[in-house]
Amino acid sequence: MNTWIDISQRLDKEVAVWPGDTPFRYEVIWSKEESGSVNVGQIKMSIHTGTHIDAPFHFDNNGKKVIDLDINLYIGKARVVHLPNIKSIGVNELSKLDLAGVTRLLIRTDTWKNRYLFPESIPPLEPELAAYLAKLGVRLIGLDLPSVDPLDSKELSAHHELTHNGIHILEGLVLDEVQPGDYELAALPLPLVDADGSPVRAVLRKI
Numbered sequence: 001m002n003t004w005i006d007i008s009q010r011l012d013k014e015v016a017v018w019p020g021d022t023p024f025r026y027e028v029i030w031s032k033e034e035s036g037s038v039n040v041g042q043i044k045m046s047i048h049t050g051t052h053i054d055a056p057f058h059f060d061n062n063g064k065k066v067i068d069l070d071i072n073l074y075i076g077k078a079r080v081v082h083l084p085n086i087k088s089i090g091v092n093e094l095s096k097l098d099l100a101g102v103t104r105l106l107i108r109t110d111t112w113k114n115r116y117l118f119p120e121s122i123p124p125l126e127p128e129l130a131a132y133l134a135k136l137g138v139r140l141i142g143l144d145l146p147s148v149d150p151l152d153s154k155e156l157s158a159h160h161e162l163t164h165n166g167i168h169i170l171e172g173l174v175l176d177e178v179q180p181g182d183y184e185l186a187a188l189p190l191p192l193v194d195a196d197g198s199p200v201r202a203v204l205r206k207i
């Protein structure tokens with residue numbers, strides 16, 4: 001059977017968060033014993049924990065919020081490529097692949113081994129790649145990394161260039177078991193009206 005594969009990080013109190021950011025917390029705030037009928041839970045988390053999408057408002061005060069994003073980009077045909085042992089993600093690396101007709105591109109780097117520890121460094125996406133991918137027709141990029149920019153970047157050039165070129169950002173995927181190829185993807189953001197991003201449940205199914 002052609003089943004859906006979960007490519008999302010599990011959310012529990014051990015999940016890695018950006019240094020200094022809010023730890024993930026789920027608690028039953030009103031128990032069945034107290035309410036007489038139901039357990040009612042509450043979550044507290046940073047938007048940028050686990051598998052999530054960024055809205056442009058994350059890095060641009062005038063940028064789009066989650067509710068303004070086109071949901072069609074987060075569901076549909078996607079290509080998975082495998083680029084292990086790379087220092088950065090640039091035109092050099094991707095020009096070796098035939099990406100004609102790819103709208104959603106997911107990059108497996110295998111860099112982030114222990115999802116319960118925040119990585120020390122990651123292969124960043126070279127800002128120049130954004131225009132190259134846009135020309136090919138890419139509208140969504142997803143990575144198995146917590147960011148597309150160097151972790152200490154304040155400029156966030158790759159985030160800005162991707163957005164400027166109409167490419168949407170999906171971060172924190174788990175692609176360890178996913179072979180390169182063509183899939184259907186679903187990674188829909190929540191309808192958060194004011195938010196700078198959203199957690200997603202990302203899933204793939206082989207075409």
Ligand SMILES: N[C@@H](CC(=O)c1ccccc1NC=O)C(=O)O
Pocket residue numbers: 018021046048054058146147148156171
């Ligand atoms: N740019 C990152 C997030 C990020 O930079 C960040 C997330 C939470 C707390 C601090 C952060 N960055 C800078 O200190 C991202 O796109 O997920």
Ligand SMILES: [Zn+2]
Pocket residue numbers: 047048052053054146171197
């Ligand atoms: Zn983010």
Ligand SMILES: [Zn+2]
Pocket residue numbers: 054146147148159169171
């Ligand atoms: Zn980001």
